Amino acid sequence: MTMSSSFSIENEKYDDDGVIKRTGTWVTASAHTIAAVIGSGVLSLSWAVAQLGWIAGTTILMLFALIALFTSLLLTSCYRYPDPIYGIRNPTYKVMVQNILGGFQYKLCALAQYTNLVGVTIGFTLTGSISIEAIQKSNCFHKNGHEANCTSSSYQFMAIFGIFQILLSQIPNFHELTWLSVVAAVMSFGYSLIGIGLSIAKIAAGGKIAHTGLTGLVVGDHITSREKMWNSFQAIGNIAFAFCFSMVIVEIQDTLKSSPPEIKAMKKTTYYSVAITTFFYAMCGLLGYAAFGNETPGNFLTGFGFYEPYWLVDIGNIFIFIHLVGAYQVFAQPIFSAVENWGNKRNPQSKLMKKEYNVKIPLVGTWRMNIFKFIWRTTYVIITTLIAIIFPFFNNVVGLLGALSFFPLTVYFPTEMYLTRAKVPKYSCVWIGIKALSVFCLLVSVVAAVGSVEGIISDLKTYKPLKAT
Template sequence: MALQSSFSIHDEKYDDDGLIKRTGSWVTASAHIVTAVIGSGVLSLAWAVAQLGWIAGCIVLILFSLITLLTSFLLADCYRYPDSVHGIRNPTYMAMVKSILGGVQYRYCALAQYANLVGVTIGFTLTGSISMVAIQKCNCFHKYGHEADCSTTNYQFMAIFGIFEILLSQIPNFHELSWLSIVAAIMSFGYASIGIGLSIAKIAEEGYHINTGLTGLVVGVDVTGTEKLWNTFQAIGNIAFAYCFSMVIVEIQDTLKSSPPENQVMKKSSLVGIIITTFFYALCGLLGYAAFGNKAPGNFLTGFGFYEPYWLVDIGNLFIIIHLVGAYQVFAQPIFSAVERLGSKQWPQSKLMTKEYDVRIPFVGIWRMNMFRLTWRTIYVIITTLIAMILPFFNNVVGLLGAISFFPLTVYFPTEMYLTQAQVPKYSTIWIGMKLLSGFCLIVTLVAAVGSIEGIVSDLKTYHPFNPN
């Protein structure tokens, strides 16, 4: 503690842990959160609401926004330990778990967090390429008609997405990603707004009529009883995991200035980010369901719920692509930094690990190049791109990884760390409430995992590699 204080007192360039001063604010942290939470999955919420209906759809949206807000507040108070304002920093989620709960739970946390982060980056590669394909198809449909055969593969688009990620992955750390997150957040507002606007236009069409219901798809009319059950499980899981950003929340908080206290600023950022997210989720989900009813497509910008105006659909998909390019980096940075920290610790004298070169790039400025960072991050992006190409139905696999990691990362670890940090007495009202929340979310995780496994099994039955979409 004394060592940390000496840095902040005697050198204005450094924080109390000896690192360069953090400069983030509630605005940049909110942008990181919106970037991490609002993905292209926002446009699939109409499908999720269609499976659940008006009543359950609204309840589930509100319920999981509140759960996410609560657990993000708990994590914010655990950033410093043992005291939430003056304690020692925990710069990463895993460092926090290790510091507060110990080594055994730390290893379980590492497995859950990195499996989810890797899965999400692969999913982003696939989803970004789907939006690129959608632009090409949209222009084809506009030119040749909606019944034209506009099939194409998305492998070349995955490669393009991967090239962009290789370039952006050379940004050294999270602290220098603020501009990228702000751009990505603006893009998420853009394509969500386009989806909302197109839905409103469809609802306002003269003579428009669509079937919706309080309980969603009708058994015996739209789906069988078994399909209704699986779809309901998947819809609950989709909405629950759509809010999940706990695996990067600590890294986001570690970008904040130390004054005012980081936990106060992070709570404000979480509140702003989740309010914005819930607002757009509700609009996209509910208006999308009103526009398409029980026949809502999985994603109404890439699944061609709308064909015209084709240029607006193109812009919406372009916004999705730009957003995913940024979101990939937000989720990949913890993986990058973990491997680089491990390498520096194992070989502290190695120039490969530690030496940085200043490379002047015209119109951009100075790029700080490190050979290990350049090599390792490039290899990571190439591997995730190849996996996305090999398993083009990987979104269901990501759904399963999300199901498995949702309970520990979003609920279990935050509640357990809070109970330990705040020294909450066993069997007190707060203690019982936290345990009940954990039990409920465990059930949600199991239900969603079952739905994801069923989706993977269905995909495997019809999987033909390297076929046109």
């Protein structure tokens, strides 16, 4: 074989940055994105609409969808820099910020991104366990009646969720997660459709008409004006959380093959993903509110707005559990990679970091085990599981996560990177418009964070650790 032909073969194996050729398409990227986006946030949307009412609830839902779409498109144009098609790749969100905005902004981004990725994985642990607990309660209510005392504990289910994550966390990297993301995306469609179907059935059945309103919960109707304000702030955070996926969109784009250009494929992915997600969010949020009115539970599949058919509620919660098992990995992989890359740079010759052992697993195949990866990933899952056990506050945690992640990761960094990459002139119409959007979203995030923190403080006053509910 001649040297030129050998070089040609090597070129066919690797992309322009020396990484083994990426093979992802807009379809696989959409699966990753939908798996990441349609998560635990969808379960609290009907509650959020109930706090805000038809007008504000619908408006804020659509507004955040448009903002997420706009800023995600800005991010996709920054994957290659300085030219969006022929520039150097930015394989991760952090690297993108570092290359475009510089070192200080990079440190701020790393802090914001990893804080929120950790928070999301904790939230997924909590929500996944609540779904399995709901199955246990559902069967109890079906057997003993809707007024039966069906108290139970979700802590053992958090441990089960953690065991699944310890096993799945040994998947080497993002590029080998496609099958898991496809399964997770199918599950997310499944439980969303079940929730929508049950809501429609409840509305069509008639009977007691749910009380709804243009402004949501009415002050004086079991709620004070102060509680109404805090709940509204928290609801805004919940809706924001539902659209927070920017922290993984760059990593998803980095799975795409080079032809067609990544920016074209990712833009297509973004349009489809946000459109599909928003449709399901609107159906879950609005139909859920129409079905339950101002008494909508915080989690519309596990809060027992629905009791029957119990088997369908059970299937919906099984879907939620399976989906969150996969979504956890989509958000955890960037954390795993960051620590492992740091370790490799600090100790490039270390056998602990480099050496792999082939472990044969019956019916599965050979697992390439690295001791450092195994210890680190297992430890991470154990820690996030323990935190979820200590702080099991679903709606307030969801609202706070949304508030913390929405502004910096979904708005600030994408807009600043776009302004820099596109060299938008200061004080031009585009520059002023983008800056105004950024300020508006900052105010929204502050309001939502305040509401969620107040809710967590209220929960802590009555919280009894490890007590069944």
